[in-house]
Amino acid sequence: MKPYKKGPFLTSNHTQKPIMESKFFRSFLITIITSIFFFLLPISSDSSMDFLRTLTGVRPGTSAAGISKLKQYLIAIGHMSEKSQFANNDNFDEELVHAIKSYQKFFSLPVTGFLNPETLDQLQKPRCGVPDNPTATQSRIPAVSYFSFFPGKPRWSPTKKTLSYSFPKGTRQDAYAAISAATKEWSQQAPLKFAQTPDYDKADVKISFQVRDHGDGSAFDGPGGVLAHAFAPPDGRLHFDGDEQWVDAAQAGKMDLETVGLHELGHVLGLGHSTDKDAVMWPYIDFGVRKHLNKDDIDGIKALYK
The missing domain is CATH 1.10.101.10 (PGBD-like superfamily/PGBD)
Structure with a gap:
């Protein structure tokens, strides 16, 4: 009996074995699927690093x-x-x-x-732009705590019970909820409360999105690298790099506004960087991650405002 064709396979009347046509077809199919897979992968932006x-x-x-x-x-x-x-x-x-x-x-x-x-x-890795200050005042118990302060241990005056904060007009809407959540988290641990005000010019803490050279002596570098920075008390300026991909969530490939805001508000209150990787005040912040204050962060703020 003569063999007959069925679909892309050439078979006999005894067993159905694929020959050259089927091998070519499967190779072609794998190539197409692989191409589609890589086409659908998110394309990462060039980093300044x-x-x-x-x-x-x-x-x-x-x-x-x-x-x-x-x-x-x-x-x-x-x-x-x-x-x-x-x-x-x-x-x-x-x-x-x-x-x-x-x-x-x-x-x-x-x-x-x-x-x-x-x-x-x-x-x-992406990080905060505030210097690490390796010679800054650090905890006297390095085996237990890893927090640090700015040189001179600046902090807000004991008579200051509430810090007003504000955003300039046109600020992205998701920043408001993100910063509100971050201020509430710090207020639970520090003897200071935060209150949002519409008066940006008179606010104690001025929060804005900036790009590249924005006049404060610490230019941003575009996507990747430095994400944000803030100034020690009583300056109150907090800047996010407007070139980053921000989102108010722990989303893959994006940077969480709340986590970075929580970190930068720690600087606004007077904390330096921590060498505890799990601390919010650790200088580096991964994409797609949301962090909350840990023991080292809480110990640091309580030591500063005791």
């Missing part, structure tokens, strides 16, 4: 494009002196080695002084 990818394996005593950007970044986050005379060159010098060691020690990374994978991975 992408330059770090080219620095993998760069060692002290060498030069590489991007080193000067790294130096400027380490100055901005408090691990390299602003007075450095070598901040604008691409040489991996001793000053940079010292700065990297300071960074590695602060974040409990292997202290090597060079750009190992762990250090580069940490550097590329």
Whole structure:
């Protein structure tokens, strides 16, 4: 009996075995499905920290494009002196080695002084723009607490019981609920209450979205990198980077307004960065995550306002 065709397969009257046509069809189908899969994947925006990818394996005593950007970044986050005379060159010098060691020690990374994978991975993550101040006043019980304060321990006056806060006209609506939730969380732990006011110019805390150079001496860097920053008491300014993808939720690929607002309000109250990864005051904040005050955050604010 002669074989006969059935669909894309060529079969005999005894067993049905796919031959070349079926192999080609399945390969073609897999290619199409794979292409659709990758087409549907979310496309991540370029990050301001992408330059770090080219620095993998760069060692002290060498030069590489991007080193000067790294130096400027380490100055901005408090691990390299602003007075450095070598901040604008691409040489991996001793000053940079010292700065990297300071960074590695602060974040409990292997202290090597060079750009190992762990250090580069940490550097590329989104974070707060307030300097880490590794020499700032820290808890006297490092085995128990990891919070820190700004140099000089600035805080709001004991006579100040309520902090007014406001947004400029045109601020995105989801920021209002996010900041309201964050202020309530801090008010439960600090001897201060927050009250929203429509008078932006007279508010104690002024909250706004800014982009790039916005006149406060701490320019934002576009998507990724620095997410927001705030100033120590009694300044009261709190700025979000308007180039980030914000949302009032823990949503994959987006940054949570409430979590970042909670962190920045900690700075507004006088807290520095914590070395506790689970603390809200940890400098780095992941996409798609919502955090709440933990014991270290609460211990810090109570120690500052005792």
